[in-house]
Amino acid sequence: MSANNDKPLILIIDDEEALRDGCRQVLEKSGYEVITAAQGAEGIKMARERVPDMVFVDLKMPNMSGMEIMEILSKDIPDTILVMITGYASIVSAVEAMQKGAYDYLPKPFSPDQLRVLTKRGLEHRTLRLEAKKLKEEKDLMQKNFITFVSHEMRSPLVVVRQYFETLKEIAADKFDNDIKEIMERCSKRLENLEELVEHWLDISRIENGTFAQRKEAVMLSSVIKRAIEEMAPVCRKRKITVEADVPDNLPAVKGDEESLVRVFTNLIGNASKYTPEEGKIKISVEKDDYYIRINVTDTGCGIPADKLPFVFEPFFRVKGKEERDKGSGLGLAFCKKIMESHHGRIEMSSREGEGTTCLLTFPVEVETGK
Numbered sequence: 001m002s003a004n005n006d007k008p009l010i011l012i013i014d015d016e017e018a019l020r021d022g023c024r025q026v027l028e029k030s031g032y033e034v035i036t037a038a039q040g041a042e043g044i045k046m047a048r049e050r051v052p053d054m055v056f057v058d059l060k061m062p063n064m065s066g067m068e069i070m071e072i073l074s075k076d077i078p079d080t081i082l083v084m085i086t087g088y089a090s091i092v093s094a095v096e097a098m099q100k101g102a103y104d105y106l107p108k109p110f111s112p113d114q115l116r117v118l119t120k121r122g123l124e125h126r127t128l129r130l131e132a133k134k135l136k137e138e139k140d141l142m143q144k145n146f147i148t149f150v151s152h153e154m155r156s157p158l159v160v161v162r163q164y165f166e167t168l169k170e171i172a173a174d175k176f177d178n179d180i181k182e183i184m185e186r187c188s189k190r191l192e193n194l195e196e197l198v199e200h201w202l203d204i205s206r207i208e209n210g211t212f213a214q215r216k217e218a219v220m221l222s223s224v225i226k227r228a229i230e231e232m233a234p235v236c237r238k239r240k241i242t243v244e245a246d247v248p249d250n251l252p253a254v255k256g257d258e259e260s261l262v263r264v265f266t267n268l269i270g271n272a273s274k275y276t277p278e279e280g281k282i283k284i285s286v287e288k289d290d291y292y293i294r295i296n297v298t299d300t301g302c303g304i305p306a307d308k309l310p311f312v313f314e315p316f317f318r319v320k321g322k323e324e325r326d327k328g329s330g331l332g333l334a335f336c337k338k339i340m341e342s343h344h345g346r347i348e349m350s351s352r353e354g355e356g357t358t359c360l361l362t363f364p365v366e367v368e369t370g371k
């Protein structure tokens with residue numbers, strides 16, 4: 001960036017003196033500060049020291065090619081707009097340059113106007129890019145502050161209140177009549193829900209800032225599924241829902257965090273049982289090919305309306321309707337999605353209203369190279 005004045009700083013790296021001078025004249029007249037270099041090493045040194053707003057690099061130069069320079073600059077000064085100057089027949093190189101991080105290319109010969117227009121456009125693009133980056137940083141910071149707020153300001157008092165309530169319930173056992181005890185029971189249930197919501201929310205935030213699901217070890221999905229089914233057995237039994245699992249023991253291991261994967265499955269089985277009428281069925285099946293393990297969790301429940309399906313992974317989204325018998329935070333699937341993404345996997349839902357829902361989990365498996 002032009003450190004000493006407000007003029008945008010442009011660097012031209014080209015071995016042709018006439019071209020350097022020509023560009024300099026045009027761009028200086030437009031109010032930019034221009035520096036030039038006749039070859040790659042000198043240009044890179046200048047770029048690192050002065051951090052220009054925009055750099056024009058000639059593709060064909062002795063010693064170091066424009067492509068190499070471009071590659072280095074796109075890493076060293078990522079906020080700088082890079083443009084490749086190419087000869088007539090180098091459209092392929094221009095494409096390659098763009099893949100290496102160039103913003104655009106300028107075919108030779110070019111007119112002063114073409115140079116001016118491209119420079120103006122490039123600098124505007126840079127401003128927008130920087131603004132977007134700043135906004136994202138601000139958003140991330142807000143989110144981080146919010147997490148801190150939730151964890152410190154809400155969670156601790158909530159735990160304390162619940163503990164007091166438990167004590168109160170014990171005292172109430174022989175002192176209050178049933179009406180009051182019932183009200184207390186409802187309060188206590190609501191407190192529990194609130195605590196769960198805060199925990200869920202914190203989990204999602206932890207995944208986002210990378211402090212959750214950190215372990216990366218070989219995990220057997222068959223044992224993950226078995227654990228999840230066992231954990232959810234009482235819930236399913238209560239609702240007379242059968243769980244059928246067809247999971248081969250010899251599935252290849254996936255790399256990941258066993259505990260969080262168990263929670264993905266308890267969430268899915270939880271949903272399947274929650275949104276399925278009594279005596280319904282949940283089926284878990286597995287397919288495998290050379291690249292992926294695919295697991296389907298299918299239920300015979302109320303299904304999800306097609307127009308609501310795209311939103312089920314959004315935090316706090318819940319389908320409203322008569323089927324809503326159990327309360328929930330609407331964070332379960334958002335949590336599952338984050339966990340699956342942290343395992344380089346995917347989660348997808350398909351559903352038919354009134355017939356049932358299938359959740360498909362896809363895990364990549366390590367590809368055998370035959371070595």
Ligand SMILES: Nc1ncnc2c1ncn2[C@@H]1O[C@H](COP(=O)(O)OP(=O)(O)OP(=O)(O)O)[C@@H](O)[C@H]1O
Nearest residue numbers: 271272275303312318319328329330331332333357
């Ligand atoms: N198997 C399913 N059958 C029908 N609807 C489902 C199913 N799974 C999810 N849904 C719908 O998607 C919504 C979002 O699911 P999600 O698990 O994220 O939240 P929740 O179950 O409402 O609450 P939580 O899981 O946080 O307790 C649910 O409210 C429900 O409407």
Ligand SMILES: [Mg+2]
Nearest residue numbers: 271328332333
């Ligand atoms: Mg749920």
